[in-house]
Amino acid sequence: MIRVQIPYHLRTLAGVEGEVTLDVAAPVTIRSVLDALESRYPMLQGTIREHGTLARRPFLRFFACEEDMSLASPDARLPAAVAEGREPFLIIGAIAGGD
Amino acid sequence: MSSVRVLVGTRKGAFILESDGKRKDWKVSGPHFAGWEIYHMKGSPVDPDRIYASQTSGWFGQLLQASTDGGKTWFQPGVNPEDAKPAFPPQNKSNKFVYDSSAETGKPLTTHQWYDGSQHPWEFKRVWHIEPSLTEAKTVYAGVEDAAIFRSTDGGESWQELPGLRGHGTGPDWQPGAGGMCLHTIILDPSNSERMYIAISAAGAYRTDDGGKSWKPINKGLVSDFMPNPTGEVGHCVHHIAMHPSRPTTLFMQKHWHVMRSDDAGDKWTKISGNLPTDFGFCIDVHAHEPETLYVVPIKSDSLHFPIDGKLQVFRSRSGGNEWEPLTKGLPQQDCYVNVLRDAMAVDTVDECGVYFGTTGGQVYCSADGGDSWNAIVHDLPAVLSVEVQTLA
Numbered sequence: 001m002i003r004v005q006i007p008y009h010l011r012t013l014a015g016v017e018g019e020v021t022l023d024v025a026a027p028v029t030i031r032s033v034l035d036a037l038e039s040r041y042p043m044l045q046g047t048i049r050e051h052g053t054l055a056r057r058p059f060l061r062f063f064a065c066e067e068d069m070s071l072a073s074p075d076a077r078l079p080a081a082v083a084e085g086r087e088p089f090l091i092i093g094a095i096a097g098g099d
Numbered sequence: 100m101s102s103v104r105v106l107v108g109t110r111k112g113a114f115i116l117e118s119d120g121k122r123k124d125w126k127v128s129g130p131h132f133a134g135w136e137i138y139h140m141k142g143s144p145v146d147p148d149r150i151y152a153s154q155t156s157g158w159f160g161q162l163l164q165a166s167t168d169g170g171k172t173w174f175q176p177g178v179n180p181e182d183a184k185p186a187f188p189p190q191n192k193s194n195k196f197v198y199d200s201s202a203e204t205g206k207p208l209t210t211h212q213w214y215d216g217s218q219h220p221w222e223f224k225r226v227w228h229i230e231p232s233l234t235e236a237k238t239v240y241a242g243v244e245d246a247a248i249f250r251s252t253d254g255g256e257s258w259q260e261l262p263g264l265r266g267h268g269t270g271p272d273w274q275p276g277a278g279g280m281c282l283h284t285i286i287l288d289p290s291n292s293e294r295m296y297i298a299i300s301a302a303g304a305y306r307t308d309d310g311g312k313s314w315k316p317i318n319k320g321l322v323s324d325f326m327p328n329p330t331g332e333v334g335h336c337v338h339h340i341a342m343h344p345s346r347p348t349t350l351f352m353q354k355h356w357h358v359m360r361s362d363d364a365g366d367k368w369t370k371i372s373g374n375l376p377t378d379f380g381f382c383i384d385v386h387a388h389e390p391e392t393l394y395v396v397p398i399k400s401d402s403l404h405f406p407i408d409g410k411l412q413v414f415r416s417r418s419g420g421n422e423w424e425p426l427t428k429g430l431p432q433q434d435c436y437v438n439v440l441r442d443a444m445a446v447d448t449v450d451e452c453g454v455y456f457g458t459t460g461g462q463v464y465c466s467a468d469g470g471d472s473w474n475a476i477v478h479d480l481p482a483v484l485s486v487e488v489q490t491l492a
Binding site: 057059093 | 134135156157159161162175177178194197
């Protein structure tokens with residue numbers, strides 16, 4: 001079971017509280033986790049990755065085990081602690097100023 | 100007695116304001132989609148309880164929401180949140196606005212002018228304006244940034260570009276205004292289902308007479324001093340256009356500077372700024388029962404986006420332009436430095452026409468007497484991006 005933490009507004013959109021848990025077959029990668037997340041919560045499609053290109057939206061970043069995975073290949077394997085559910089995969093919105 | 104439902108899009112969510120035909124006592128609901136920018140909401144003329152909303156965010160991109168119960172509950176078309184069964188590949192297309200560059204039906208993705216004069220690729224950013232069909236409840240148009248028009252015929256579940264506009268050939272001369280290169284105005288001709296008008300900042304106005312397959316620029320008579328050729332065919336920063344449904348070939352325009360009118364479906368425009376204290380502004384609208392009665396909110400200048408001398412004034416012309424009178428009763432006449440954005444004015448069709456506008460200071464004002472006097476329905480919403488009103492039986 002993979003644990004995923006998503007930003008407040010996406011939790012609201014998906015109607016979930018706290019962490020999301022997903023079944024993801026090995027190998028566990030950024031792509032396979034996001035595929036599973038969007039499959040389980042289709043209302044999130046296009047909000048984390050652009051439609052079509054599936055590129056990460058620029059104001060979001062991915063972290064695993066305190067490592068910034070944002071620029072890693074989508075097919076990069078996530079750390080064992082994430083794949084085994086001991087640590088969450090984090091999708092974090094940029095801390096931006098303004099209103 | 101009629102009732103009215105005012106749909107207010109703001110920087111931090113959507114609000115719905117409801118009243119009876121007296122428009123004195125109001126019920127306010129919201130924020131819907133709290134924390135998200137709601138660029139525009141509009142209900143279907145065919146099925147008024149079917150409302151579409153453009154929900155957008157710099158972080159999470161574009162979403163499309165719909166309601167079939169007058170805004171009490173909302174859903175993303177094509178997504179059933181109760182459906183726990185995984186469905187891969189994903190099928191949610193309600194927020195999938197992809198330019199049609201296919202060889203079969205599309206137009207190549209070209210470039211447009213960037214702020215520094217260089218060419219920049221077309222990139223989808225958000226939906227600025229939603230225009231439901233006059234005849235089909237599930238058909239709806241969307242004006243987007245970077246400028247293009249999309250259509251859905253399934254209630255917003257999926258969208259297809261009408262690529263003839265973007266592919267008109269003048270795209271390399273289009274350029275973004277300060278708010279982005281947005282298609283912000285869509286007007287459907289009630290007498291001719293094949294005719295539509297659109298406006299883009301900063302490209303100008305365009306018209307189709309074949310249901311969106313082909314488009315022609317309708318900017319003759321416009322003068323924009325910031326352009327290398329001030330009377331050029333395209334490049335004008337049109338802020339908004341309004342039309343009275345009984346006279347679909349007469350159009351009124353608030354341009355970056357200048358208030359204009361056309362009586363031949365946009366083929367030629369003439370200036371009607373007349374005695375306005377400034378003819379810069381964003382919004383413009385037409386009285387529901389008097390097709391020669393217009394409303395604008397003059398803004399000091401392109402550099403100073405607030406009313407003159409801190410006095411919020413709506414100006415009304417009862418002569419189709421040129422002769423304008425200030426309407427101030429009930430509006431702040433000192434220390435007021437708000438703006439009224441292009442899609443933030445609307446009129447109802449109650450016997451005594453109601454006029455509404457929202458401000459960047461979070462007020463939504465209503466006049467239940469055609470503009471003679473005003474009351475703030477709400478004072479402290481987030482900055483108002485859009486106002487639409489539905490007159491309900």
